[in-house]
Amino acid sequence: MKLTDDIKDKLERLSVLSIEFLDRQWSHGALAGNPGEMERLRTIVWENLWRGRIDPHDLDWNPDPPAPELIAKGLLYIHELLTRGIWEDFKKELKYWKATSGPTIAPPGFEGLEQYGFISKDVNLKIKFPGEFMPVRCSVEGGTIHFFRSTVDAIPAFLDLLQGLPLDHLHFCGNVECDRFIVQTTGHARKFCSAKCQSVQFQRIKRDTDREAFNRYHRENYHQRKELEKRQALKKMKGGKAQGTNT
Ligand SMILES: [Zn+2]
Structure with missing residues (x-):
């Protein structure tokens, strides 16, 4: 503008x-x-x-x-x-x-009515x-x-x-x-x-991004671990059956 x-x-x-x-x-x-x-x-x-x-x-x-x-x-x-x-x-x-x-998104069922605005743009200040x-x-x-x-x-x-x-x-x-x-x-x-606030916020974003990476790593590891446990359990079961047929 x-x-x-x-x-x-x-x-x-x-x-x-x-x-x-x-x-x-x-x-x-x-x-x-x-x-x-x-x-x-x-x-x-x-x-x-x-x-x-x-x-x-x-x-x-x-x-x-x-x-x-x-x-x-x-x-x-x-x-x-x-x-x-x-x-x-x-x-x-x-x-x-x-x-x-920001751009208005209409709730479901009200599509096409975005231009009318859903958010009140005037208010009575007391x-x-x-x-x-x-x-x-x-x-x-x-x-x-x-x-x-x-x-x-x-x-x-x-x-x-x-x-x-x-x-x-x-x-x-x-x-x-x-x-x-x-x-x-x-x-x-x-x-x-201020420059101080800028640096504080950047540190926070960096930490949060790192935390997300940390969580993702552990989430993926969790799935891998579960997968491994499942396979081991299956192997044991099969082994057990094999033993059973032997006797
Ligand atoms: Zn500030």
């Missing part, structure tokens, strides 16, 4: 956002105690999720005063909103779609909010209504980011024990998240 510049840009953004933010975890204390890392994460989210389109006066995102505890709280809220809210469920569905996106509600700050300072929308806007911004992305550029690491989400941003297929 030929990628448009818009899709290429989205793939890049999702790649950075998933590796650096969505698929990581922090405690509030660890984050608040590391202002440098918080600033880096805030830039990543600001650039790749909102693309800079966020109210600079939004108090959830830019608390006043800018206490590290409050900044960490805001960052973790967005993280939970996106991951538990939709990203984790979305990845599950994505895995299912990818596993079932967006969950941390807690019982989603807060949105509203201010009437200056006599007009003003919403600070960073929380509410995070979800539409995320849906915009995912919209239109091609399935064959979204992967899960080929190392079955890693299974990390990876985005293919170029024409080169990415099957592993």
Whole structure:
């Protein structure tokens, strides 16, 4: 599939956002105690999720005063909103779609109906909010209504980011024990998240292939052994008969 510049840009953004933010975890204390890392994460989210389109006066995102505890709280809220809210469920569905996106084989009795598809390709994802509600700050300072929308806007911004992305550029690491989400941003297929995972999976395949050879060897040997035992038993029987005729 030929990628448009818009899709290429989205793939890049999702790649950075998933590796650096969505698929990581922090405690509030660890984050608040590391202002440098918080600033880096805030830039990543600001650039790749909102693309800079966020109210600079939004108090959830830019608390006043800018206490590290409050900044960490805001960052973790967005993280939970996106991951538990939709990203984790979305990845599950994505895995299912990818596993079932091969050519469809009709069950017996339904031949010829392949083009109608037997696998559901749409699903109702349930967006969950941390807690019982989603807060949105509203201010009437200056006599007009003003919403600070960073929380509410995070979800539409995320849906915009995912919209239109091609399935064959979204992967899960080929190392079955890693299974990390990876985005293919170029024409080169990415099957592993790292060289380490690639080597681990190759070792596993090699071991499994060797085990199969080992099993086959013993299976064949088993049949040979049984064959031999059968022949020996037959020989004994014949020998017995021969002895019997002698007496
Ligand atoms: Zn991996």
